[in-house]
Every structure is written in structure tokens, then in C-alpha cells.
Amino acid sequence: MIDLPDSAYIHIPFCRRRCFYCDFPISVIGNKTEPSQYSPIETYVEWLVQEIALTPNLGKSLKTVFFGGGTPSLLPVKELSRILETLEKKFGFSQGAEISLEIDPGTFTTEKLRSYQRLGVNRVSLGAQAFQDEILQTCGRSHSVEDIWQAVKSLEEVGFANFSLDLISGLPYQSLQQWEESLLEAIKINPKHLSCYDLVLEAVTPFGKRYQAGEFPLPTDDHSAQMYRLAQEKLTQAGYQHYEISNYALNGYQCQHNRVYWENRSYYAFGMGAASYLQGSRYNRPRTRVDYYEYVAGLKNTQDQARSSLNTEQDYLLETLMLGLRLSEGVSLSLLSYRFGEEIVSRLFSLLLPYQDQGWVIISDEKVCLSDPEGFLFSNVVLTSIFEKFM
Template sequence: MSSILSSEQLTTVKKEAASLNKPTSAYIHIPFCRRRCYYCDFAISVVGDKLSGENSGTISQYVEELCKEIQATPKLGASLNTVFFGGGTPSLLSVKQLNRILEVVDKQFGIASDAEISMEIDPRTFDLIQLQGYRNAGVNRISLGVQAFQDELLKISGRSHTVADIFAAVELIGQVAFPSFSIDLISGLPYQTLQQWQESLEKVVEIAPTHVSVYDLIVEPVTAFARQYQPGVKPLPSDEMTVQMYKLAQQILTNAGYEHYEISNYAQSGHQCRHNRVYWENLPYYGFGMGAASYVEGKRFTRPRTRQEYYKWVESGCQIDSEELSANDILLETLMLGLRLAEGLDLSTLLQQFGAETLNEIWTCLQPYYQQGWVEILDEEYSGLQPVMVHQQLCAGSINAAATQTKPTGCTSLTCDPLDELNNLPTSGRLKLTDPEGFLFSNTILAALFEQLETNNNKRRMR
């Protein structure tokens, strides 16, 4: 990608990135599933309905290779604050296998005493003894892959559980003292109605997990769904129906006391997913296992997506063959990830990292979306993180003034249009998308923003 920032700004961003170059989080991929769901394009390995844990040589071999990778990875920072077992279906691990992995991780990196240790689990893949074993091993946050509360939708999606299995799983979870419990749902499934979606949301509220993830179906290439369905065409919901589903989830879950803290995630107070925030805040993290991604020392790397290729990679020394991200990549990723959070991006941090010129270019592109009510500025200096709407707040402290160390000037009239005055972003506060409209149109906003930044850069190069 061509440079959006000046050479001086590039150096600043590199230094900022280096200061955050010590990962304290780890993602561990457990790729095994009973079957492949029809919407899934993840790196998984199907083991069928009978094999799991130590009665599967396939899983046992994988655990050993995984531990080799962990042991071959140097510790770069402090002890781990978050560990996330994703998949796949991590609950196909035996308690002994989970303990082995965690012991290797702790020996290699250290796990903080207050670390969040998350584990994805699926209905019908565990019993009470297993859950108790996971908890005793240190798991303190579980995420149950529910997806829907209608048997017909589960079957259409290729899920291996029923609604009865969901409630049986919830009953078992209730008998084990997990501090945090999340449920995953998917909207936009084939033949799914708005009434069914409302029913699923209401059942989640009745169960009252501490966290809810709501994902809109994406029809990925090379999946069973991609061979059957076309986005926006029946039996998939229309774009209008998809919007209704998103807004309904936002309404029902926030009314039930959940904070909508990220585009797809809701949490009770104190139960945001600490591990996923590492991604959204564009911080470094280790990644282990088949197909797992990592972000370490400024490099993003994805491991081989098949078991045999992954094993070869481990046995050959776990070489990370990727280039360090450019400062421009860091800028675009910071915008793309940070604007997913309800709190958005800190303006003073952006100014320090990327400079006044870049931020004013960002704001020039975002102003039409601000006028549509999709983008918002919260001013912490003047109104305790309230929307910037009062004229004096808008005029105070522009980025240009900060860059030139001069006092900002502006109209003193209280009757002029604040949108006309907000030509530059304030030097403090937060830049964010509104909920739900800004979140709904986040892809549109980001695509326009990235295109405009590139266009501006190309114009500079032609001068």
C-alpha cells in the first residue's frame, strides 16, 4: 500500500507500535467438530459423533503438536492476561488435554492470577464432570454456541444439536460456577422470520447469560450455503429484514440491561470479553494451532489451515514468514477495528499517533456521515463524554490549533449551524459510530474512508 503518512509520521507510528509490542494474550485454536456447519469456512477437522478427547488419536496427536508450537514460541512480554480457546469445538477436548495445554502455556509464558480464560463449547459435547474439570483447570468464561432456538433452523444450518440440547447444556452450566457465560446467536439464517428471531432473543434474555454475541450471517465462498443461497435473495432475508433483525436485537438486549459495547456484542456490567477487546484495540497477541492468526512484533501471520500442513510447519521450526505491517496498515486497522467499539477511538491518541493532517482528512470524509447521524463525537473535556452539539464545544481546541500551538478561533454566535463550524476534529474526546445506525452502515463508512485516504495520497504523489 502506498504511504498515506509523511516520513516523520511513519516514524512516530512505528515507535508507538513498538511500545505496544509485548503480547499478553493468546488465542488457541482447537479445530475439531462433530460436523461442518453449512455456513462455516473456518479451519476445522471433522471427527464425527463418536470421537472426542483421548479416545481420538487425531485429537491426541494435535494436542501434542500444539504444545510443541507453544514451547517453541519465545516469551516477549509479561504474563498472559487473557487466553481464548476457540474452534472448532474446544469442548471436544478432555479435561486432561485441556490441563496439559494450559500447563504448557503457563510454563512458557505465565498466566496471570486474574487472567480471563475463555472456552467455546457446543451443546451435546460435554457433561457435568467435564464442565467441572474445565472450571477446575482455570476456565472462568465459557461461550455456548446456540445460534438459534428453532430446531428447523438448526437443522437447516447443519448444527449437530437441538433446542432440547441447548436447554440441557444451560442446565449443566448453571451447576458450575463460571463467573462469565456467553451465548452466540446468528441472524439472517435461511427461512428465518422476524418472529423467530425475536423468540430467540427473548429466550436468551430468560436464560440471562452475562454476555451475548449476535452475528449476522455472512455467506462465505466455498461453503454449503454459498452453493445454495444468494445474499438478499429468498430464502435468505432481504436487506431490509436484516436491518430490522439488527435493530430488534439492539432493542431487546439493551432493554434487558445489556450494554451494546461492540457492533456484534452485548454484556452485563463487568462482563465485556477482555480477550476480544485486544483485537478491537489493535493490540498484539499470540496465536497457536491450525489456522490460528497471531499479531506479534508488528507482524500478522496465519498458520497452515490443514492438520498435515500445520504439523509439517511445527516440525520445521514454526517459522513466522511475514512482513512487518506498515504504518499505513496500522492506521487503517486502527480505524477499522476501533470503530467497532461503542466507545470508538480516542482523539488525542489518534492525533499523537497519526498527526493533524491525517486526522483532518479522516474528518473531511466522515462529515457527510456525521450529518446523517451515523458518526458522533463525544467531548469528555467539556461535557463528560456527551455528544458534541453545543457551539462553543465545537469551536474549542481544533486539531489545527493543537498542531500550530495557537488558540483556536471561531464564530462567537450561538445561532450558527454547529456543523458549519466543526471543520476540524477536537483535540480530545472520542470519535465513534452511532448505535444502531452507524453500526449498521459501518462497512459503507469504512469503505468510503479508506478510498478517500488513498485518493488523497495519490493526489499528493502527483504534485
């Protein structure tokens, strides 16, 4: 089965400061918001569009484009325009293509948002994270709660109907009441989509060096589980469909781009630190600007996309399960049988039976999926045992 990409991820690696939990490949540029101070971004975009231009078009026009970061809303309008023009020229856009862009409070004006919209951006994702100034400060976020409300006002003024809001649970000193307050404020705003991520402690970050998972001021495991269940309860009551472990959407507003990842389908990716997935291989780009520029210069000379790792059949099976089980609809058993054979499906079946008895896994004639919220909550346990068995 040939899986040709029709999605592209674009990494915009600039932030005003680094949040204390973040290990993403980014460059900190402070408060350089005047056009005359945009030079690192202009230079980066220059290399980025070269990378796009040098990449072979595998045949399909783009159905989804996702600008992630970093903070893509630091992009000046003319730079965003340049990237979109290059993508259009190279691949073309399908009718009604979803073009998403991550935005952070305090990094854009109403006018800038309107210009983004005119360029074709039709979905934005606002990184609110929490609705308490003390928590935002503890996390090293560069915005306040007031900035969130200002951002929401701009979204309303521009008429950006399709927008998502990001929240994080399990933050230091965050109480269950504060988490509930953040959820209720988010519901009041009525975004079409909500992402609720649990804090992941990365060793290289200030949080990773300062705190131990499960120990004060981080919540205990039980406390984190309560936060997860509370989000599921409040958001589903408010009419959101819990369509993926960490994502909720009103009917018709699931993120089409992220579904490509969860369905383990091919996609292009461009920019520093970005990883594409094409014809069974992952291509990882360098995580610093200097190395990335060298990489693009190398592409010019050799047309060779190095740094790939070819997936084996077993990798492909594990990825299909691990990503697919994140979705509420789970993984199709007939698709698994067709792709990997009956024997694999019966092995999987016997492995999952104890979790079915526990109520975490639901197995029907057509599919296997995790229950909501308990199966989602203990997905790591289920996925780890699948991983161990199949490795």
C-alpha cells in the same frame, strides 16, 4: 510505543460435523466421543504444545487466553490440562487472567465442565445460534434446542456465572418472529454476555453455493436491518450494554480477550489456521493439520516464524480505525494525532462529516464513534469510504 503481547488465542480445530455456513479451518471427526477414539485430538495437542514451547516469550505473563474453534469442548480434560500447563510454564498467567473456552451444546457433560473450571477456565461461550430445531437443522448444526437447555442446566449446576451465548441472525427461512423468539429465550437464560452475528455468506460453503445474499430464503437487506435493530432494542432494554457492533454485555462482563483484537493490540496465537499479531506483523499458520505439523517441525529446526506480513504505517492506521470503530467508545482522536499526526486526523474528520450529518457518526473533542444502532448498522458504508480514501 512497544506493544508486548499478554493474550493468547488457541485454535482447537475439531467439530462433529461442518455447519453449512462455516469456512473455518477445522477437521470433522463425527461422534468420536469415547476416550479411546480421541487420537486425532491427542496428536494435534502434541504438536500444539510443541509450538507453544518453541515460541519466544516476549516478556509479559498472560492476561487473557481464548480457546476457539472448531469446538474446544471436544477437548478431553487431560488435553486441556496439558495445553494450560504448557502456557503457564512458558508465559505464566497474571492474577485473575480471563481464560475463555467456546463450548457447543451436546459436546460436554456437567462433570467435564466442572473439570474445565477446576483447571482455571473462568469464562465459556455457548454456541446456541437459534432456538428453533428446524433452523438448527437447516444450518447443519449438530445439536438440538433440547441440547441447548441441557447445556444451560449444566452451566447452572456447575455455577459458571461468566458465560456468553452466541446467536446468528439472517439465516435461511428465519422470520423476524423466530429471531425475536431466540432473543427472548436468550434473555430468559440471563447470560452475562451475548454475541449476535449476522450470517456471512462465504462462497466455498454449501450456503454460499446454494443461496444469494438478499434473496429468499435469505432475508432481504431491509429484513436483516430490522433484525439488527430488534436485537439492539431487546437486549439494551434487558440491561445489556451494546459495547461492540455484534456484542452485548452486562456491566463488567465485556470479553477482555476480544477487546485486544478491537484495540489492535498484539497477541500470540497457536494452532492450525491461527493468526498471531506481534510487533506489527501478522503470522498466519497453515490451514490443514498436515501442513501445520510440518510448520511446527520447521520451527524446531530453524526457530523461524515464517509467513509473516509486516504492516505498513497505512495498514496500521486503517486497522486501528476499522477495528476501533467497532467499539461503542470508538477511537480516541488524541491517540490518533499522537500516533499518525494532525494531518491524518483532519483528513479523517472531513471524510466523516457527511456521515455525522446523516447521524451515523458522532465526533466529539476526544473521540470519533459510530451511533447505535444506525451507525453500527451502516458501518460497512463508513468503513469502505475510509478505506477508499486512505488507500
